[in-house]
Every structure is written in C-alpha cells, then in structure tokens.
Amino acid sequence: MKIAHWLLGICLLIFLMVAIGSITRLTGSGLSMVDWHPATGLTAHLMLAVAIYSYILWVALGLLAEDRPATGYTMDIDKLTGKSLMLLVLVIITMVSGGFVAGLKAGLIYNTFPLMGDTLIAPGVYFLSPWYLSALEDAVTVQFNHRLLALTSVFLIVGFYFYSHKLELPSQTKNLLILVLFAGIVQVGLGISTLLLRVSVLLGASHQAGALILLSSLLLLHHHLKNTKPV
Known part of the structure; x- marks a missing residue:
C-alpha cells in the first residue's frame, strides 16, 4: 500500500509537470518548442522534473534501507544531519536560480569571472x-x-567537509562526504566554464548534469545520516 501511495504521488507530479510545460509553451499559433512564457514557466517545469527525480531516488533509498540498514552509528552523525539538510535546501535554491538564468538567457551576458x-x-x-x-x-x-x-554553496560544502573531517564517522559516511565535496567543486568549475564560453551546448548540458549529480550526492548523504541509527 505504501508503494502504491508513492507511485500515485509520482504520477501526480508528472501530470503537473506536463500541464505546466504545456501552459508555458502556448503561443498565439499553438505550442512552441522554443519559447517559454514567462521564464518562470521554464523554472517551474525544471524544478518539477527535479522533484520527481528526487522523490524517486528518496523512495528507492528508503526501500534499500529496509533490506540493508546503515551501520556504524556514532553520536557525531547527529551533528551532521541538520547541516546536510541545510546544504540540500541551498543547492535546490541554487538550481531554481539556474532555471531563471536559462529562462532569461542570462548566461549570455557578463561572460567574465x-x-x-x-x-x-x-x-x-x-x-x-x-x-x-x-x-x-x-x-x-x-x-x-x-x-x-x-559560490556560497561550494564554500559551505567545503567548510562542511572539513568540519566533518574532524569527527568520528563510519567509512561509508566519509565516502559520501568526499562524493559531495567532489561533486560541488566540479559543478562550480563547470558553471564558471559555461559562463566564460558563453553557454556552449556541451558545457551547458554538463552543468545541468552536474547539478543533478550534486543533488543526488546530497540526497544520498542526508538519507544515510537520517537512517544510521544505534543498533
């Protein structure tokens, strides 16, 4: 029954994403494949896709955790759970701002850093x-x-890593922290390169993929921290 509820939630999100995508592409002559009206439509469409992906990943992690619960709990893990959630929220807000950059073609101006x-x-x-x-x-x-x-996101990710580096943590937690650090640094590097090269298609697509990888790594870390409990 729980899985049925999850699937229903995913279906509703997909329906909403399609509806918003259709509404924001309406023009006087029908649906446009290139124009979004307004730019908020593209951002809403993008973030609904991200929400669907995140929801599916979170549910999958929950199902895996039922069969293979995380072990190696230490009290230091509790110090990281809230901080990982704040980083996750900040990265999502950054992705929202990236949607507006794409919608307004803001990457084509001020190509310096x-x-x-x-x-x-x-x-x-x-x-x-x-x-x-x-x-x-x-x-x-x-x-x-x-x-x-x-920049705020990557500085906080680096600071979060060095803060956690001093704590007593299981090896799986340390590996996930390294993954988050690596994904954050690579993503900001891709973003700067995309800006300097006036949003080439390859770099633009890589930057979007990098955002999903960073989001995924933070979801993995936060889920792990929430579900690593004392035996």
Whole structure:
C-alpha cells in the first residue's frame, strides 16, 4: 500500500509537470518548442522534473534501507544531519536560480569571472520596482543571484567537509562526504566554464548534469545520516 501511495504521488507530479510545460509553451499559433512564457514557466517545469527525480531516488533509498540498514552509528552523525539538510535546501535554491538564468538567457551576458564586466557587482542589479521583480525578470540580477548562491554553496560544502573531517564517522559516511565535496567543486568549475564560453551546448548540458549529480550526492548523504541509527 505504501508503494502504491508513492507511485500515485509520482504520477501526480508528472501530470503537473506536463500541464505546466504545456501552459508555458502556448503561443498565439499553438505550442512552441522554443519559447517559454514567462521564464518562470521554464523554472517551474525544471524544478518539477527535479522533484520527481528526487522523490524517486528518496523512495528507492528508503526501500534499500529496509533490506540493508546503515551501520556504524556514532553520536557525531547527529551533528551532521541538520547541516546536510541545510546544504540540500541551498543547492535546490541554487538550481531554481539556474532555471531563471536559462529562462532569461542570462548566461549570455557578463561572460567574465569573478567580475561582472569591470565590477564585482554589475550596475543595475535589483533596479526594478518592486525590487523582487528583478530576481524574476531581470537577466543581470538573475545572473548575479546565481553566482552568489553557487559560490556560497561550494564554500559551505567545503567548510562542511572539513568540519566533518574532524569527527568520528563510519567509512561509508566519509565516502559520501568526499562524493559531495567532489561533486560541488566540479559543478562550480563547470558553471564558471559555461559562463566564460558563453553557454556552449556541451558545457551547458554538463552543468545541468552536474547539478543533478550534486543533488543526488546530497540526497544520498542526508538519507544515510537520517537512517544510521544505534543498533
């Protein structure tokens, strides 16, 4: 019965994703295969796909954990569970901002790093009124937000790894932490390369795949931490 509920939830998410994808591609002459109206439609469509993937992965991990429960619990694991969840949320928010970058084609401007042109913060960031519209409709602000969120994410991932490195943890936990660290560093490297090369198709696709790999590694880690209990 539990699996039936999970499958129903996945079906509902897929239906919602298809509905949003269709609505946001409507034009005066029918469905467009290239235009999204507005850019929030692409982001919503993208994040629903991510939600479906994450849901399936989480359910699969739960089923595996029933047959092979994690062992090697130490009290230090409890110190990491909440922090891993915060990192997971931050990475998801960064992915949302990446959806807006794609929707507004914000990767085609300010193709320099770490500066945006000649300054650290480009002129015109958050210039729309009310201010929050800039985060949804202004390409300059959207790119700035994605840069800030991505760099914050990778710095916190590195800090999280070195914090956990001092703790007494089972080998499986340590391996997952290394995976998260590696995925985070590679992903930010792909993002910078994609920006500098004006979003080549290969790098753009690799950057999207890297985001899923980083998300997956954090889901694996968080699920492991939540389900490693004292024997």
